[in-house]
Amino acid sequence: MQAEPIRVLVTGAAGQIAYSLLYSIAKGDVFGKDQPIILVLLDIPPMLPVLDGVVMELQDCALPLLREVIPTDKVEVGFKDLDAAILVGSMPRKEGMERKDLLKANVAIFKTQGAALDKYAKKTVKVKEPAEKRKKQPREAFTAQTFLTFNDSAAVSVPHPQVAMRCGVSSDKVKNVIIWGNHSSTQYPDVHHAKVNVHGSETAAYDAVKDEAWLRGDFISTVQLRGAAVIKARKLSSAMSAAKAICDHMRDIWFGTKEGEFISMGVYAGGNSYGIPEDLIYSFPVQIKNKTWKVFDGLPINDFSRAKMDATAAELVEERDTAMDFLSQ
Numbered sequence: 129m130q131a132e133p134i135r136v137l138v139t140g141a142a143g144q145i146a147y148s149l150l151y152s153i154a155k156g157d158v159f160g161k162d163q164p165i166i167l168v169l170l171d172i173p174p175m176l177p178v179l180d181g182v183v184m185e186l187q188d189c190a191l192p193l194l195r196e197v198i199p200t201d202k203v204e205v206g207f208k209d210l211d212a213a214i215l216v217g218s219m220p221r222k223e224g225m226e227r228k229d230l231l232k233a234n235v236a237i238f239k240t241q242g243a244a245l246d247k248y249a250k251k252t253v254k255v256k257e258p259a260e261k262r263k264k265q266p267r268e269a270f271t272a273q274t275f276l277t278f279n280d281s282a283a284v285s286v287p288h289p290q291v292a293m294r295c296g297v298s299s300d301k302v303k304n305v306i307i308w309g310n311h312s313s314t315q316y317p318d319v320h321h322a323k324v325n326v327h328g329s330e331t332a333a334y335d336a337v338k339d340e341a342w343l344r345g346d347f348i349s350t351v352q353l354r355g356a357a358v359i360k361a362r363k364l365s366s367a368m369s370a371a372k373a374i375c376d377h378m379r380d381i382w383f384g385t386k387e388g389e390f391i392s393m394g395v396y397a398g399g400n401s402y403g404i405p406e407d408l409i410y411s412f413p414v415q416i417k418n419k420t421w422k423v424f425d426g427l428p429i430n431d432f433s434r435a436k437m438d439a440t441a442a443e444l445v446e447e448r449d450t451a452m453d454f455l456s457q
């Protein structure tokens with residue numbers, strides 16, 4: 129017998145990331161090939177005509193798992209009885225816009241959506257955000273920083289293929305590269321704990337790559353600046369890879385991480401063993417079991433990594449304080 133349909137919200141559903149994301153979700157890439165889905169598409173009122181087009185296309189895809197598509201511009205409809213929520217919708221940065229102005233606009237959006245999640249969603253809702261822990265943290269911290277943490281999805285798609293290409297293997301042969309910190313040019317991709325499967329034997333990434341200068345130099349800057357490089361080339365921000373990374377993250381939240389592997393995810397830092405300020409949302413290595421994440425503790429950190437982890441934490445502290453200022457206005 130087939131399972132009952134689950135209700136999944138995607139916000140920013142008329143946008144370019146959602147355009148790739150919705151197809152992957154509706155064909156079973158995220159919640160499994162035997163899990164029927166009701167897709168709820170939330171966007172702002174001027175985008176409703178575009179949403180209609182997206183609904184038509186989803187219907188025309190003739191996907192057997194897709195039971196219903198509900199387009200809406202109302203949070204009380206969008207967030208009602210959810211099993212999972214993927215919050216993509218936000219104000220994109222426009223030319224000449226200060227990071228601070230962008231933060232202000234998005235703080236307002238996530239404040240509203242955080243409150244709507246609490247009010248209308250099922251209490252077991254899984255959010256592609258570190259929302260499982262949101263009850264244990266100050267509400268403001270969750271609502272103010274969620275849009276930053278969504279962004280880590282796009283970042284984590286970059287490093288594994290980079291290492292894989294360097295070693296001449298496919299990207300599934302590389303595991304446990306960590307992204308620490310913010311999603312910005314201070315993020316720190318760390319290969320010290322990563323493994324590469326070369327001809328069937330698991331090798332430390334440093335030994336497999338055999339190029340320390342690259343690993344400590346161009347590799348890091350390529351990952352840090354990838355978003356900007358895609359915008360420069362495409363004249364649009366990354367969407368296909370961002371959608372794929374969001375799908376991977378949501379699937380890991382739903383089904384758990386593989387044995388012996390961790391993934392990087394922006395989560396609440398409370399109780400971490402890495403000396404990161406406790407009230408930040410920070411990207412850590414995490415393992416997920418029974419739909420609950422846990423920071424993978426106890427990895428040894430050398431001086432090179434320490435400095436980079438602290439630099440990205442300092443930037444997040446500054447952004448957190450700015451967001452808190454906006455929230456209290």
Ligand SMILES: NC(=O)c1ccc[n+]([C@@H]2O[C@H](COP(=O)([O-])OP(=O)(O)OC[C@H]3O[C@@H](n4cnc5c(N)ncnc54)[C@H](O)[C@@H]3O)[C@@H](O)[C@H]2O)c1
Nearest residue numbers: 140142143144145171172217218219220279282365366370
């Ligand atoms: N981390 C990354 O590498 C990365 C990559 C690409 C995009 N992004 C960010 O992800 C976000 C989405 O990207 P995109 O390319 O799909 O942008 P987009 O502009 O194509 O789509 C965003 C959608 O969100 C909608 N939206 C705005 N406010 C909303 C609200 N309050 N409720 C619901 N929907 C709302 C917009 O109307 C729009 O349809 C942007 O903020 C973008 O900056 C991050």
